[in-house]
Amino acid sequence: MEAAHPVPDAAGLLAAQRMLQVVEGLRAEDLVLCLISGGGSALLPLPLQGLTLEDKQEVSRQLLASGATISEMNCVRRHLSAIKGGRLAAACHPARVMTLLISDVPGDRPLDIASGPTTADPTRCADALAIVRRYGITLPATARAVLESGAGESIKPGDARLDRSELRMVATPHMVLQAAVAVARDARYEPYILGDALEGEARDVGKVLAGVALHAATRGQPFKPPCVLLSGGETTVTVRGQGRGGRNVECLLSLAIALDGHPRIHALMGDTDGVDGSEDIAGAQIGPDTLLRAWTQGVNPADALANNDGHGFFQALADSVVTGPTRTNVNDFRVICIEAD
Numbered sequence: 001m002e003a004a005h006p007v008p009d010a011a012g013l014l015a016a017q018r019m020l021q022v023v024e025g026l027r028a029e030d031l032v033l034c035l036i037s038g039g040g041s042a043l044l045p046l047p048l049q050g051l052t053l054e055d056k057q058e059v060s061r062q063l064l065a066s067g068a069t070i071s072e073m074n075c076v077r078r079h080l081s082a083i084k085g086g087r088l089a090a091a092c093h094p095a096r097v098m099t100l101l102i103s104d105v106p107g108d109r110p111l112d113i114a115s116g117p118t119t120a121d122p123t124r125c126a127d128a129l130a131i132v133r134r135y136g137i138t139l140p141a142t143a144r145a146v147l148e149s150g151a152g153e154s155i156k157p158g159d160a161r162l163d164r165s166e167l168r169m170v171a172t173p174h175m176v177l178q179a180a181v182a183v184a185r186d187a188r189y190e191p192y193i194l195g196d197a198l199e200g201e202a203r204d205v206g207k208v209l210a211g212v213a214l215h216a217a218t219r220g221q222p223f224k225p226p227c228v229l230l231s232g233g234e235t236t237v238t239v240r241g242q243g244r245g246g247r248n249v250e251c252l253l254s255l256a257i258a259l260d261g262h263p264r265i266h267a268l269m270g271d272t273d274g275v276d277g278s279e280d281i282a283g284a285q286i287g288p289d290t291l292l293r294a295w296t297q298g299v300n301p302a303d304a305l306a307n308n309d310g311h312g313f314f315q316a317l318a319d320s321v322v323t324g325p326t327r328t329n330v331n332d333f334r335v336i337c338i339e340a341d
Helices: 010-022 053-066 070-078 087-092 110-115 125-134 141-149 173-186 202-219 247-259 290-296 301-306 310-316
Strands: 031-037 096-102 165-171 190-198 227-233 265-271 283-286 332-338
Touching: 010 087, 031 087, 031 110, 053 070, 053 141, 070 110, 070 125, 087 096, 096 110, 125 141, 173 190, 173 227, 173 332, 190 202, 202 227, 202 247, 202 265, 202 332, 247 265, 247 283, 247 290, 247 301, 247 310, 247 332, 290 301, 301 310
Parallel strands: 031 096, 096 165, 190 227
Antiparallel strands: 227 332, 265 283, 265 332
Protein backbone atom coordinates (compact mmCIF):
# COMPACT_ATOMS: atom_id res chain seq x y z
CA MET A 1 0.00 0.00 0.00
CA GLU A 2 1.58 3.27 -1.10
CA ALA A 3 1.64 6.18 1.35
CA ALA A 4 3.28 9.58 1.82
CA HIS A 5 6.61 10.61 3.33
CA PRO A 6 7.83 12.60 5.23
CA VAL A 7 4.42 14.05 6.16
CA PRO A 8 1.87 11.23 6.65
CA ASP A 9 -1.37 10.93 4.69
CA ALA A 10 -4.69 9.09 4.75
CA ALA A 11 -3.28 6.16 2.74
CA GLY A 12 -0.72 5.54 5.47
CA LEU A 13 -3.47 5.66 8.08
CA LEU A 14 -5.44 3.00 6.20
CA ALA A 15 -2.32 0.85 5.84
CA ALA A 16 -1.63 0.99 9.58
CA GLN A 17 -5.22 0.09 10.38
CA ARG A 18 -5.01 -2.83 7.97
CA MET A 19 -1.85 -4.10 9.67
CA LEU A 20 -3.57 -4.28 13.04
CA GLN A 21 -6.58 -6.02 11.45
CA VAL A 22 -4.31 -8.65 9.88
CA VAL A 23 -2.77 -9.62 13.23
CA GLU A 24 -6.01 -9.85 15.19
CA GLY A 25 -6.68 -13.17 16.91
CA LEU A 26 -3.32 -14.84 16.28
CA ARG A 27 -2.31 -17.99 18.16
CA ALA A 28 0.95 -19.17 19.70
CA GLU A 29 1.75 -21.35 16.67
CA ASP A 30 1.50 -18.38 14.28
CA LEU A 31 4.54 -16.52 12.93
CA VAL A 32 4.45 -12.83 11.97
CA LEU A 33 7.22 -11.63 9.65
CA CYS A 34 7.70 -7.85 9.89
CA LEU A 35 9.83 -6.08 7.27
CA ILE A 36 10.66 -2.64 8.59
CA SER A 37 12.78 0.14 7.14
CA GLY A 38 13.32 3.83 7.67
CA GLY A 39 10.43 6.04 6.66
CA GLY A 40 7.99 3.93 8.63
CA SER A 41 7.44 6.73 11.14
CA ALA A 42 5.63 8.68 8.42
CA LEU A 43 4.17 5.65 6.63
CA LEU A 44 2.38 4.30 9.73
CA PRO A 45 0.47 7.32 11.07
CA LEU A 46 -2.08 5.63 13.31
CA PRO A 47 -3.10 8.22 15.92
CA LEU A 48 -3.96 7.22 19.46
CA GLN A 49 -7.60 7.47 20.47
CA GLY A 50 -8.61 11.11 20.70
CA LEU A 51 -6.11 12.24 18.05
CA THR A 52 -6.68 12.79 14.34
CA LEU A 53 -4.54 12.37 11.26
CA GLU A 54 -4.46 16.16 11.00
CA ASP A 55 -2.96 16.30 14.50
CA LYS A 56 -0.22 13.87 13.48
CA GLN A 57 0.45 15.81 10.27
CA GLU A 58 0.84 19.09 12.13
CA VAL A 59 3.21 17.54 14.68
CA SER A 60 5.24 15.96 11.86
CA ARG A 61 5.62 19.26 9.99
CA GLN A 62 6.82 21.04 13.11
CA LEU A 63 9.25 18.28 14.06
CA LEU A 64 10.74 18.22 10.56
CA ALA A 65 11.38 21.97 10.64
CA SER A 66 12.58 22.13 14.25
CA GLY A 67 16.13 20.84 13.98
CA ALA A 68 15.37 17.92 16.33
CA THR A 69 17.38 14.73 15.87
CA ILE A 70 15.73 11.64 14.41
CA SER A 71 15.78 10.03 17.87
CA GLU A 72 14.02 13.03 19.38
CA MET A 73 11.44 13.21 16.59
CA ASN A 74 10.65 9.51 16.91
CA CYS A 75 10.27 9.74 20.68
CA VAL A 76 7.46 12.23 20.18
CA ARG A 77 5.92 10.18 17.37
CA ARG A 78 5.91 6.96 19.43
CA HIS A 79 3.94 8.55 22.23
CA LEU A 80 1.21 9.76 19.90
CA SER A 81 0.89 6.48 17.99
CA ALA A 82 -1.36 3.45 18.31
CA ILE A 83 1.05 1.17 16.44
CA LYS A 84 4.63 2.31 17.17
CA GLY A 85 6.73 1.86 20.30
CA GLY A 86 6.16 -1.90 20.46
CA ARG A 87 2.41 -1.71 19.98
CA LEU A 88 2.40 -3.73 16.76
CA ALA A 89 4.30 -6.61 18.39
CA ALA A 90 2.02 -6.46 21.41
CA ALA A 91 -1.00 -6.74 19.10
CA CYS A 92 0.50 -9.94 17.64
CA HIS A 93 0.72 -11.69 21.03
CA PRO A 94 0.85 -14.69 21.62
CA ALA A 95 2.28 -15.29 18.11
CA ARG A 96 6.02 -15.35 17.42
CA VAL A 97 7.22 -12.11 15.77
CA MET A 98 10.34 -11.95 13.59
CA THR A 99 11.38 -8.43 12.54
CA LEU A 100 13.91 -7.90 9.74
CA LEU A 101 15.26 -4.36 9.88
CA ILE A 102 16.87 -2.06 7.35
CA SER A 103 18.50 0.64 9.44
CA ASP A 104 18.50 4.31 8.49
CA VAL A 105 19.32 5.74 11.91
CA PRO A 106 22.60 6.61 13.62
CA GLY A 107 23.75 3.73 15.77
CA ASP A 108 21.23 1.30 14.21
CA ARG A 109 18.91 1.60 17.21
CA PRO A 110 15.85 -0.59 16.51
CA LEU A 111 13.68 1.75 18.59
CA ASP A 112 14.33 4.59 16.15
CA ILE A 113 13.80 2.64 12.93
CA ALA A 114 10.21 3.51 11.94
CA SER A 115 9.76 4.51 15.61
CA GLY A 116 9.98 0.87 16.70
CA PRO A 117 6.62 -0.79 15.95
CA THR A 118 7.91 -4.12 17.31
CA THR A 119 10.44 -2.81 19.85
CA ALA A 120 10.01 -2.11 23.56
CA ASP A 121 10.36 1.59 24.39
CA PRO A 122 12.07 2.74 27.62
CA THR A 123 11.24 6.43 26.99
CA ARG A 124 8.15 8.03 28.47
CA CYS A 125 5.57 10.73 27.71
CA ALA A 126 7.56 13.09 29.93
CA ASP A 127 10.55 12.66 27.60
CA ALA A 128 8.40 13.53 24.60
CA LEU A 129 7.09 16.64 26.36
CA ALA A 130 10.64 17.73 27.19
CA ILE A 131 11.56 17.50 23.50
CA VAL A 132 8.49 19.52 22.53
CA ARG A 133 9.49 22.26 24.97
CA ARG A 134 13.14 22.16 23.90
CA TYR A 135 12.31 23.00 20.30
CA GLY A 136 9.38 25.30 20.93
CA ILE A 137 6.88 23.03 19.18
CA THR A 138 3.22 24.04 19.49
CA LEU A 139 1.25 20.84 19.89
CA PRO A 140 -2.45 20.54 19.06
CA ALA A 141 -4.38 20.62 22.33
CA THR A 142 -5.42 16.98 21.97
CA ALA A 143 -1.82 15.84 21.48
CA ARG A 144 -0.60 17.80 24.48
CA ALA A 145 -3.36 16.27 26.60
CA VAL A 146 -2.26 12.75 25.58
CA LEU A 147 1.32 13.41 26.64
CA GLU A 148 0.51 15.29 29.84
CA SER A 149 -1.95 12.62 31.00
CA GLY A 150 0.41 9.74 30.24
CA ALA A 151 -2.17 8.17 27.93
CA GLY A 152 0.49 7.88 25.25
CA GLU A 153 2.78 5.52 27.16
CA SER A 154 4.27 2.89 24.85
CA ILE A 155 5.16 -0.77 25.47
CA LYS A 156 7.99 -0.96 28.02
CA PRO A 157 10.91 -3.40 28.35
CA GLY A 158 9.89 -6.53 30.22
CA ASP A 159 6.33 -6.56 28.86
CA ALA A 160 5.37 -10.22 28.48
CA ARG A 161 3.63 -9.52 25.17
CA LEU A 162 7.05 -8.99 23.57
CA ASP A 163 8.69 -12.15 24.95
CA ARG A 164 8.46 -13.89 21.57
CA SER A 165 9.57 -10.91 19.49
CA GLU A 166 12.98 -11.13 17.74
CA LEU A 167 14.93 -8.52 15.77
CA ARG A 168 17.57 -8.96 13.05
CA MET A 169 19.44 -6.30 11.06
CA VAL A 170 19.65 -7.13 7.34
CA ALA A 171 21.05 -3.84 5.98
CA THR A 172 22.80 -0.96 7.73
CA PRO A 173 24.70 2.26 6.91
CA HIS A 174 27.98 0.55 7.79
CA MET A 175 27.35 -2.10 5.12
CA VAL A 176 26.99 0.65 2.51
CA LEU A 177 30.24 2.29 3.57
CA GLN A 178 32.05 -1.05 3.41
CA ALA A 179 30.80 -1.51 -0.15
CA ALA A 180 32.10 1.98 -1.01
CA VAL A 181 35.49 1.04 0.47
CA ALA A 182 35.77 -1.77 -2.08
CA VAL A 183 34.90 0.59 -4.95
CA ALA A 184 37.47 3.16 -3.81
CA ARG A 185 40.23 0.58 -3.56
CA ASP A 186 39.43 -0.73 -7.03
CA ALA A 187 39.97 2.85 -8.26
CA ARG A 188 43.28 3.07 -6.34
CA TYR A 189 42.12 5.57 -3.76
CA GLU A 190 42.75 4.83 -0.11
CA PRO A 191 39.35 4.87 1.66
CA TYR A 192 38.73 6.13 5.18
CA ILE A 193 35.42 5.76 7.02
CA LEU A 194 34.86 8.78 9.27
CA GLY A 195 31.78 7.23 10.85
CA ASP A 196 28.37 5.79 9.98
CA ALA A 197 26.44 7.86 12.53
CA LEU A 198 27.49 11.49 12.07
CA GLU A 199 24.80 13.86 13.30
CA GLY A 200 24.39 17.60 13.77
CA GLU A 201 23.13 20.62 11.85
CA ALA A 202 23.77 19.83 8.16
CA ARG A 203 25.58 23.06 7.35
CA ASP A 204 27.83 22.65 10.40
CA VAL A 205 28.72 19.08 9.44
CA GLY A 206 29.56 20.39 5.96
CA LYS A 207 32.01 22.92 7.42
CA VAL A 208 33.68 20.30 9.61
CA LEU A 209 34.07 17.85 6.72
CA ALA A 210 35.53 20.66 4.60
CA GLY A 211 38.09 21.37 7.31
CA VAL A 212 39.17 17.73 7.41
CA ALA A 213 39.34 17.51 3.60
CA LEU A 214 41.35 20.72 3.25
CA HIS A 215 43.87 19.62 5.85
CA ALA A 216 44.31 16.30 4.07
CA ALA A 217 44.71 18.02 0.69
CA THR A 218 47.21 20.63 1.86
CA ARG A 219 49.05 18.85 4.69
CA GLY A 220 48.58 15.18 3.91
CA GLN A 221 47.16 14.74 7.40
CA PRO A 222 45.44 12.83 8.84
CA PHE A 223 44.91 11.20 5.43
CA LYS A 224 47.31 11.29 2.50
CA PRO A 225 45.84 11.83 -0.99
CA PRO A 226 44.74 10.27 -3.21
CA CYS A 227 42.06 9.24 -0.78
CA VAL A 228 38.32 9.03 -0.28
CA LEU A 229 36.59 10.14 2.93
CA LEU A 230 33.35 8.24 3.55
CA SER A 231 30.64 8.91 6.11
CA GLY A 232 27.02 8.20 6.88
CA GLY A 233 24.47 9.17 9.48
CA GLU A 234 21.61 11.63 9.53
CA THR A 235 22.08 15.34 9.88
CA THR A 236 19.29 17.81 10.64
CA VAL A 237 18.18 21.08 9.08
CA THR A 238 16.64 23.96 10.98
CA VAL A 239 14.45 25.49 8.30
CA ARG A 240 14.57 29.27 8.23
CA GLY A 241 14.26 29.96 4.50
CA GLN A 242 11.69 29.35 1.79
CA GLY A 243 13.83 27.27 -0.58
CA ARG A 244 13.69 23.66 -1.72
CA GLY A 245 16.16 21.35 -0.11
CA GLY A 246 17.13 18.37 2.00
CA ARG A 247 19.80 17.65 4.56
CA ASN A 248 22.28 16.22 2.05
CA VAL A 249 22.22 19.13 -0.39
CA GLU A 250 22.35 21.54 2.55
CA CYS A 251 25.45 19.79 3.89
CA LEU A 252 27.03 19.62 0.44
CA LEU A 253 26.41 23.30 -0.33
CA SER A 254 27.97 24.26 2.99
CA LEU A 255 30.94 22.03 2.16
CA ALA A 256 31.35 23.63 -1.28
CA ILE A 257 31.35 27.14 0.18
CA ALA A 258 33.97 26.17 2.78
CA LEU A 259 36.17 24.42 0.19
CA ASP A 260 36.14 27.62 -1.91
CA GLY A 261 36.88 25.83 -5.17
CA HIS A 262 39.86 23.77 -4.03
CA PRO A 263 41.28 22.30 -7.25
CA ARG A 264 41.66 18.72 -6.03
CA ILE A 265 38.52 18.03 -4.05
CA HIS A 266 35.26 16.56 -5.35
CA ALA A 267 32.27 15.36 -3.33
CA LEU A 268 28.89 13.69 -3.58
CA MET A 269 26.18 13.45 -0.95
CA GLY A 270 22.78 11.83 -1.13
CA ASP A 271 20.05 9.93 0.64
CA THR A 272 20.20 6.21 -0.07
CA ASP A 273 16.45 5.97 -0.64
CA GLY A 274 16.69 8.39 -3.58
CA VAL A 275 14.77 11.20 -1.86
CA ASP A 276 16.60 14.03 -0.10
CA GLY A 277 14.00 16.10 1.69
CA SER A 278 10.62 15.72 0.02
CA GLU A 279 11.58 15.66 -3.67
CA ASP A 280 12.63 12.85 -5.99
CA ILE A 281 16.23 14.05 -5.95
CA ALA A 282 18.74 11.85 -4.12
CA GLY A 283 21.38 14.55 -3.61
CA ALA A 284 24.07 16.33 -5.61
CA GLN A 285 27.75 16.48 -6.53
CA ILE A 286 30.37 19.22 -6.46
CA GLY A 287 33.78 19.84 -8.00
CA PRO A 288 36.44 22.56 -8.05
CA ASP A 289 34.38 24.66 -10.52
CA THR A 290 31.04 24.52 -8.66
CA LEU A 291 31.16 27.98 -7.10
CA LEU A 292 32.56 29.62 -10.23
CA ARG A 293 29.79 28.18 -12.39
CA ALA A 294 27.21 29.36 -9.87
CA TRP A 295 28.52 32.92 -9.85
CA THR A 296 28.67 32.89 -13.66
CA GLN A 297 24.96 32.05 -13.75
CA GLY A 298 24.12 34.72 -11.19
CA VAL A 299 23.44 32.19 -8.42
CA ASN A 300 24.74 33.23 -5.01
CA PRO A 301 25.84 30.15 -2.99
CA ALA A 302 25.61 31.88 0.40
CA ASP A 303 22.11 33.18 -0.37
CA ALA A 304 21.00 29.70 -1.46
CA LEU A 305 22.29 28.21 1.79
CA ALA A 306 20.63 30.90 3.90
CA ASN A 307 17.35 30.18 2.09
CA ASN A 308 17.67 26.38 2.57
CA ASP A 309 17.62 26.13 -1.23
CA GLY A 310 20.08 23.34 -1.92
CA HIS A 311 17.91 21.71 -4.58
CA GLY A 312 17.41 25.01 -6.38
CA PHE A 313 21.16 25.70 -6.31
CA PHE A 314 22.29 22.32 -7.67
CA GLN A 315 19.49 22.05 -10.22
CA ALA A 316 20.58 25.41 -11.67
CA LEU A 317 24.02 23.86 -12.23
CA ALA A 318 22.65 20.52 -13.49
CA ASP A 319 24.55 18.86 -10.62
CA SER A 320 21.62 17.14 -8.92
CA VAL A 321 21.86 13.37 -8.51
CA VAL A 322 18.60 11.65 -9.46
CA THR A 323 18.54 7.89 -8.95
CA GLY A 324 14.84 7.15 -8.81
CA PRO A 325 13.53 4.92 -6.01
CA THR A 326 16.34 2.68 -4.73
CA ARG A 327 13.89 0.52 -2.75
CA THR A 328 16.07 0.64 0.34
CA ASN A 329 16.97 3.20 2.97
CA VAL A 330 20.19 3.05 4.96
CA ASN A 331 20.50 6.74 5.71
CA ASP A 332 22.77 9.33 4.13
CA PHE A 333 25.87 8.59 2.04
CA ARG A 334 28.69 11.11 1.82
CA VAL A 335 31.91 10.77 -0.18
CA ILE A 336 34.73 13.30 -0.52
CA CYS A 337 37.40 12.48 -3.11
CA ILE A 338 40.80 14.15 -2.70
CA GLU A 339 43.17 13.92 -5.65
CA ALA A 340 46.95 13.66 -5.31
CA ASP A 341 48.96 16.87 -5.67
